[in-house]
Amino acid sequence: MATNDFLPFATAGGANVLPQSEWNALAARLSGYTAGVASSAQVNKGLRQGSVAAAMLGQFIVNRAGLDALDDGSVTNLLAAFEAAYRKQATNYVATVGGTANALTVTLDPAPAAWSDLAGAPLRLRITTTNTSTAVTFSPNGLAAKAVAYNDGSLPQPGDLIGIVEAAYNPTADVVQIVSFSRSASLNTKRSQITAERGSSSQLTGDNIITRVTNYGAITPAFQGGSSFAAGVLTIGPADGGLWFLSGYCRQEFSTASGQAVYLYRNNSIVLASDGGPAAGGAASKVHSNAARVVSLAAGDTVDMRLIQTTGADFTFNDLYSFSAVRIGA
Structure with a gap:
């Protein structure tokens, strides 16, 4: 076991030392002792x-680096041991993460009395069982569990949390934010996104009526x-909330002269983008429409894709249509 040679002096109960209030007021504390006899309590x-x-510095070296703090008169040796202990930052490294895959627990030493003790402090966690859900919580030393999220507010994908993960408590958002993690592949999967395609469905529309697409046969949300x-x-x-890329696409064949268009709507009233064109009619007459836009959306906003046709009668879109959205930034 590592040794600490630096021991405290005069720490026993009733030790002969000057009270703190008298030490604060002592003139010799500033000027140093001059000629004469100094009080033993002052010394x-x-x-x-x-x-x-x-003694505190020596014990820090022993506890956090496992090195000796020796009173050998060498400032160089003591400094090297201190720098080694500081570099390890063992106080913020947790080699054993407990709990379950989606409810992480740790025991920190010294123990935090409240979450405010950990505000902004980086914690490096060695996780050996990866998460299986996006709903992950973290609790140190029995404190109330907090949700785990990325810096942009998105949640970790299953499999993201494995190996050495660095996190810090954000008191403003009241979440434990992931600062760095081991699975770089999750950078491409953790953003909210959805693709909805016609599949085997179809969408009935009235003549010259902008109609929301509600029938999708293949929906892939994340x-x-x-x-x-x-x-x-x-x-x-x-x-x-943040920047989103939105896209609506439709390809349809018309047997009569007609036209079609695709619209992207926000909050059921604002047209974000549109695209369309006429069809001359005939077996090979297909119209392609593609509306797209990057837009800032807030929590609670709604977005949908709509179609319109001008055949002069009701018409069913049954060729190809799709709606896609992906959050690309804050």
Whole structure:
């Protein structure tokens, strides 16, 4: 076991040391002792303050680096040991993460009394069992569990948290934010996104009526911030506000002269983008329309894709149509 040679002086109960209030007011504390006889209590007070600080430094080296703190008169050796202990930052490294895959627990030493003790402090966690859910929590020393999220508010994908993960408590958002992690591949999967395609469905529309597409046969959602998609409407979740790329596409064959267009709507009233054109009619007469836009969306905003046709009668879109959205930034 490592040794600490730097021991505290005059720390026993009732030790002969000057009270702190008298030490604060002592003129010799500033000027130093001059000729004459110094009070033993005054001398002991100065020796205790220096020795306690030295003992604390030596114990830090022993506890956090596992190295000896030797009183061999070498400043170089003591400094090297201190720098080694500081570099390891063992106080913030947790080699054993407990709990479950999605409810992480750790025991920190010294133990935090409240979450405020950890505000902004980086913690490096060695996780051996990866998460299986986007809903992950973290609790140190029995404190109330906090949600784990990325800096942009999105949630970790299953499999993201493995190996050495660095996190810090954000008191403003009241979440444990992931600062760095081991799986670089998740950078490409953790953003909220959705693709909805016609599949085997179809969409009936009236003549010259802008109609929301509600029938999608193949929907692939991957939401991180509480967003949802239902009845053809994307609703932005509480942690998904920011820049989004939106795209609506339609390809349809018409047997008579007609036209079609694709619209992207926000909040059921604002046209974000549109694109369309005429069809001359005939077996090979197909119209392609593609509306796209990058737009800032807030929590609670809704987005949907709509179609219009001018055949002069009801018409069913049954060739190809799709709606895509991906959050690209804060």
